[in-house]
Amino acid sequence: MSDVLLRATDVTRRFGGLVAVDRVSLELERGTVHAVIGTNGAGKSTLINILSGELPASAGTVTLRGADITRWSQPRRARAGLGRSYQRTTIYPNFSVLENCRLAAQARHPRPWAWWADASACPVSVPAARDAAARAGLADVMDRPAAALSHGQRRQLEIAMCLATAPEVLLLDEPLAGMGAEETDRMLALLAELKPGHAIALVEHDMDAVFRIADRITVMVNGAVLASDLPAAVRANPDVQKAYLGAHE
Numbered sequence: 604m605s606d607v608l609l610r611a612t613d614v615t616r617r618f619g620g621l622v623a624v625d626r627v628s629l630e631l632e633r634g635t636v637h638a639v640i641g642t643n644g645a646g647k648s649t650l651i652n653i654l655s656g657e658l659p660a661s662a663g664t665v666t667l668r669g670a671d672i673t674r675w676s677q678p679r680r681a682r683a684g685l686g687r688s689y690q691r692t693t694i695y696p697n698f699s700v701l702e703n704c705r706l707a708a709q710a711r712h713p714r715p716w717a718w719w720a721d722a723s724a725c726p727v728s729v730p731a732a733r734d735a736a737a738r739a740g741l742a743d744v745m746d747r748p749a750a751a752l753s754h755g756q757r758r759q760l761e762i763a764m765c766l767a768t769a770p771e772v773l774l775l776d777e778p779l780a781g782m783g784a785e786e787t788d789r790m791l792a793l794l795a796e797l798k799p800g801h802a803i804a805l806v807e808h809d810m811d812a813v814f815r816i817a818d819r820i821t822v823m824v825n826g827a828v829l830a831s832d833l834p835a836a837v838r839a840n841p842d843v844q845k846a847y848l849g850a851h852e
Contacts, residue, residue, distance in 0.1 A: 608631055608632065608667065613662065614660050614663035615661045616661050625826040627663075631803070631804055638817035639820075640823070642824070654685075656677035656680040656681075667772070682768075685774070697748060699747060700736050701736060704763050705767070707768055708731040708732045739762045740789065741760060741763055758790060771802065772801065775806065776806045778790060805817065817834055818833075
């Protein structure tokens with residue numbers, strides 16, 4: 604039975620006369636990776652920004668577990684179980700892996716009344732941070748400064764920071780960017796491990812990786828959906844081949 608956690612219906616975003624996202628609809632189900640692909644400027648990141656609450660929709664609706672969150676702020680969506688990573692790393696380089704994760708966990712479990720308490724000993728955020736780092740494959744480098752991590756580990760840390768907020772939905776914007784083959788394999792293995800308990804939206808340009816991990820693929824062109832189907836059907840779609848996939852052969 605379908606377990607749709609996040610649903611976008613006819614979502615549109617206008618910047619003056621430019622329509623960056625044009626009546627896009629998609630569903631993110633628990634236990635699936637839904638990839639969103641398209642050329643640069645297709646509207647993929649703008650769509651993710653709308654879903655996460657970073658940008659308001661000009662039209663359309665977004666629901667999370669059936670609740671209308673279209674007008675909710677980004678922090679409120681995050682507290683409700685929506686996690687998001689960015690194209691560019693947003694870690695704190697001078698802080699350790701654990702501290703980065705703890706700060707993310709604190710955003711989900713703020714304790715403003717406990718101003719006298721040592722945040723590094725918080726009984727809620729610290730265990731959540733340790734668990735998130737371990738799940739992301741960073742248990743052995745938990746005390747290492749983020750600046751000392753490899754590129755692939757920094758991307759893993761971003762996932763860990765998302766996990767520290769206890770999300771059900773993960774919106775991942777190009778998590779494989781700049782990775783070599785070994786790092787890509789590690790990230791795909793991590794996503795496969797996370798998939799059973801989450802609904803994952805994956806914006807990605809690495810088509811080999813997309814077809815390895817995605818359960819469903821939505822193709823965007825000029826802000827609109829060109830196709831949305833199972834990977835085999837998308838690969839065989841002549842319009843998709845002409846508009847996008849052929850450019851990567």
